[in-house]
Amino acid sequence: MYRLGEKPYPTQIVQQKLYELISSGRRIDGRAPNQHRPVKVEVDVVQKAEGSAMVSMGGTKVIAGVKFDLGLPYPDTPDKGNLTVNAELLPLASASFEPGPPDERAIELSRFVDRCLRESQALRLDRLALIPGQKVGVVYVDVYVLDYDGNYFAPAVLAATAAIATARVQRHEVRNGVLARVEGEEVPLPVVKLPTAVMMGVLRERVIVDPNALEEAALETSVVMGWGTDDELAAIQKNTPGLLPMEVLEEIVEVSRTIASRLRRTLRESIGDRWSEPKE
Amino acid sequence: MTSELVLIKEDGTRIDGRRPDEMRPAHMEAGVLENAEGSAFVQMGKTKIYAAIFGPREAHPRHLAQPHRAIIQCRYHMASFSVTERKSPGMTRREHELSKVIKEALESVVFLEEYPRSVIDVFVEVIQADAGTRTAGLTAASLALADAGIPMADLCAGVAVGKVAGTLVLDLSEDEDKHCEADLPVAMAPSLNSIVLLQLNGRLTKDELKAGLQLAKKGTDLLYDLQKKALQKRFASYGEVPE
Numbered sequence: 140m141y142r143l144g145e146k147p148y149p150t151q152i153v154q155q156k157l158y159e160l161i162s163s164g165r166r167i168d169g170r171a172p173n174q175h176r177p178v179k180v181e182v183d184v185v186q187k188a189e190g191s192a193m194v195s196m197g198g199t200k201v202i203a204g205v206k207f208d209l210g211l212p213y214p215d216t217p218d219k220g221n222l223t224v225n226a227e228l229l230p231l232a233s234a235s236f237e238p239g240p241p242d243e244r245a246i247e248l249s250r251f252v253d254r255c256l257r258e259s260q261a262l263r264l265d266r267l268a269l270i271p272g273q274k275v276g277v278v279y280v281d282v283y284v285l286d287y288d289g290n291y292f293a294p295a296v297l298a299a300t301a302a303i304a305t306a307r308v309q310r311h312e313v314r315n316g317v318l319a320r321v322e323g324e325e326v327p328l329p330v331v332k333l334p335t336a337v338m339m340g341v342l343r344e345r346v347i348v349d350p351n352a353l354e355e356a357a358l359e360t361s362v363v364m365g366w367g368t369d370d371e372l373a374a375i376q377k378n379t380p381g382l383l384p385m386e387v388l389e390e391i392v393e394v395s396r397t398i399a400s401r402l403r404r405t406l407r408e409s410i411g412d413r414w415s416e417p418k419e
Numbered sequence: 420m421t422s423e424l425v426l427i428k429e430d431g432t433r434i435d436g437r438r439p440d441e442m443r444p445a446h447m448e449a450g451v452l453e454n455a456e457g458s459a460f461v462q463m464g465k466t467k468i469y470a471a472i473f474g475p476r477e478a479h480p481r482h483l484a485q486p487h488r489a490i491i492q493c494r495y496h497m498a499s500f501s502v503t504e505r506k507s508p509g510m511t512r513r514e515h516e517l518s519k520v521i522k523e524a525l526e527s528v529v530f531l532e533e534y535p536r537s538v539i540d541v542f543v544e545v546i547q548a549d550a551g552t553r554t555a556g557l558t559a560a561s562l563a564l565a566d567a568g569i570p571m572a573d574l575c576a577g578v579a580v581g582k583v584a585g586t587l588v589l590d591l592s593e594d595e596d597k598h599c600e601a602d603l604p605v606a607m608a609p610s611l612n613s614i615v616l617l618q619l620n621g622r623l624t625k626d627e628l629k630a631g632l633q634l635a636k637k638g639t640d641l642l643y644d645l646q647k648k649a650l651q652k653r654f655a656s657y658g659e660v661p662e
Contacts, residue, residue, distance in 0.1 A: 143572045145532055147487050243519040246512045258601075258621045360527070362617060372628060375603075375619035380526035382613035388632065392625045 144359065144381055153357045154342065161345045168197075168351060173394050175337070175349035178402065180297060180409035182305045190306025190328070194298040197351060198288030200232075203280060203298035205328075207308040209318065210277040212268065220267025220276040224253035226284070226295060233287035233352075247378060248295055251363060252282055254374035255296045255334040259367025262303055263329035269311055274318050278303065278328065289351040292363040292378070293402070296336035301406055304330045304414040331417050334373055335402040336365040337395040341383060346390050348398055362391060366399035426584040426598060433583070434594050435464075442578070442590040442638055447558075447645045449566040449653040455542075457567025459649070461559035464592055465549035470559035472567040475537035489534035493522035495556055497545040517553045518543075524557050524577075524615040528608050530570040539569065550596040551579040554604050557616060562646050566653060574646050575615050577606030578638035580631040582623060587631050589638045603628070605635035609643040 146154065161172050170176070176197025185191040190205035212219060226249035228236040241249070256262055267276030280299050284291045307325040311318050340350040340358040350358060360381030365374035377383060407414070426434050433439065443464030452458035455471035462468075478484035495518040499508045510518075525541060541564070543556040554577030561575040581591040582601040596602060601621030608615050614632075623631065 143530060144527070243515050246515045247519055250512065250516050254620055260622070365619075367622060370624055372619055372623045372625070373621070375617055375628075377520070377523070377614065377617040380523040382527050382608060382611055382615065383617065384613050385632070385636075386612075388614070389629070392628060396625060 146357070150357055153353065157354060157357055158342050158345065161342060161347060166347065167353060172345065172347045173398070175293070175398055175402070176351070178297070178405050180301050180406055182301050182410055182413065188302075189308050190302040190304075192298045192301035192305070194294040194301065196290065196294040196297075196349065198286060199284070199291055199294050200286035201282060201284050201291060201294040201298045203282045203295070203302040205302045205306040206279040206281070207306070207328075208277045208279070209269070209274055209311070212272060212275040216264075217272040218268045219264040220278065222253070222257060222262060222264060222278050222280070224256065224280045224282070224299070225249050226252055226282040228284045228287070228291070231286070232284045236284070236287065247376065248282070248284075248291060251292060251336070251365065251374060251376050252280070252295050252299050255336055255365040255367070256280065256299060256303065259332055259334040259365070259371070259373035261300065261330055261332040261334050261367060263331055266329040269318055270313060270316070276308070287352065289353070289355040290338040290349050292338050293336050293349060296334060296365060297402060297406060300333050300335065301410060303328055304333060305410050327414070330414065332367050333403050333406055333414070334365060334367045335399045335406065336363055336374070337398045337402070338363045339391045339395055341381070341387055344384065344387060346387055346394060348394060364391065364395035364399065366396060369396070369400045369403070424598065426595060427586050433588060435592055439586055439588045440634060440637060442641060443592065445642060445645055447562060447649040449562050449649045455563070455567075457563040457565070457569070459559045459562035459566060461555050461562065463551055463555045463590065465547055466545075466551055466555050467547040468552065468556050468559045469544045469546060470556065470563040471542045472539065472563045472569070474539040475534040475569070476540075478536060478538040483538065484536040487535055488531040489529075489537045489539055491522050491526050491529065491531070491539045491541060493518045493525065493541040493543065493560070495521050495543040495545070495553065497548055497552070501545050501548045517556070520616055520618065521553060521557045521560060524575050524606050525560060525564065527613075527615040528561070528571045528573050528575060529564065530572065533570055539564075549593045550591045551604070554578050554606055554616070557606050558642055558646065562649060565650055573608035573610045574643060575606050576609055576639040576642035576646060577604065577616055578635055578642060579604045580635045580638075582621065582627060582631075587627060587634055589634050601627075603631045603635070605632060605639070607636060607639040609639055
């Protein structure tokens with residue numbers, strides 16, 4: 140009988156080495172187990188977009204752009220604006236990403252980013268109902284993975300958040316029940332929180348933060364934790380096969396919370412006065 | 420707009436009269452379809468799901484085959500009439516995502532190395548949806564795999580926990596799902612005390628997550644018993660010659 144989830148021999152060798160390193164508090168690239176790779180957030184990288192951000196996390200690069208439009212509300216949410224998130228794993232990024240319609244990994248990434256933004260209530264969609272039931276703001280967030288060295292989830296959420304938080308959209312006014320552009324005036328989107336996400340890898344009973352591609356291939360399983368604020372989760376996705384022992388869950392929650400808060404601080408420093416927390 | 424809907428009543432019971440930690444009536448049966456190598460039916464409240472297994476068989480297209488193990492292909496699909504407003508019969512993005520998480524949960528427990536270069540096809544068909552369909556679908560799929568005689572380290576049993584009007588509740592119904600603050604689908608390999616599927620949709624603190632997982636475990640232990648009973652029933656009468 141085989142051991143459950145046994146990987147091919149070359150991967151097993153990597154697994155053993157990684158496990159020994161993690162057990163002594165180190166990683167293959169010199170990091171500590173709960174350390175993420177260097178993060179860089181650059182906003183306004185695409186002038187034609189209403190908001191945009193390029194995020195690199197080690198060797199993984201993700202770009203996100205925001206476009207804004209007016210449209211009809213969904214029938215079940217007449218007094219709310221619309222948010223549409225799409226993500227693509229570009230063939231530029233890795234030999235394992237193929238051109239064509241989004242595969243299940245890309246769909247999973249889109250839906251995870253969507254949940255981080257939507258469920259955290261970071262974007263106040265209710266404030267985008269310009270004429271409730273008739274005309275609402277439609278926010279398109281498109282995320283592209285440009286370069287892949289493991290964990291595209293965390294940089295994707297960071298880029299999407301940075302892009303909506305710094306976006307400036309055409310201001311509209313209701314005059315006599317009709318929507319009119321206010322020429323030359325742009326307003327920020329109603330973004331009230333900065334959600335961030337952290338990918339956690341599990342190898343036997345050990346937990347690591349932000350796996351690179353080599354580590355990702357050797358992990359037993361992984362889970363992505365999306366935090367809307369320092370204290371509140373917004374989304375979780377166990378995104379690979381494998382057993383996730385109940386015993387490691389507490390560590391995953393605690394470590395991911397600390398790292399998510401750190402990423403949020405990095406983001407705030409990078410976008411400076413382009414976004415400020417609403418005082419309510 | 421204030422909703423008149425009271426999800427948690429003054430006496431602490433839910434909209435359908437259940438206690439917060441009470442499951443809906445569940446029913447399971449293995450071996451319900453003639454042609455599939457393994458099949459199962461799972462009902463949880465009004466949620467009704469069939470699952471069928473074909474294989475292990477040769478992987479098609481061939482480039483999908485893995486030299487050292489079998490792969491699982493999974494299609495989670497909702498019938499067009501399973502929901503209030505007719506759903507278009509094609510695969511939605513949601514269905515693609517759920518197919519992925521169900522597949523990966525099953526890959527966590529099946530001894531895939533026993534069948535190199537092959538594929539095990541898993542089809543999950545939601546006949547009626549009343550919340551908790553991904554977890555009930557996985558519960559049915561693992562039962563169908565066992566019915567097909569495919570070696571597994573454990574079954575998978577799943578349930579959705581929700582936060583409804585500030586209260587954590589076990590086994591969300593659709594009425595609750597529509598208005599809940601958080602939806603936490605969890606599936607366990609109960610004997611291995613491990614999670615095989617975990618998602619969260621909505622806002623939850625770390626303490627609520629912890630409590631939610633404990634609640635889920637209570638539910639999955641119960642479902643696990645029902646799965647084992649369904650398998651016993653299926654095979655206890657096997658080979659009996661009709662009178």
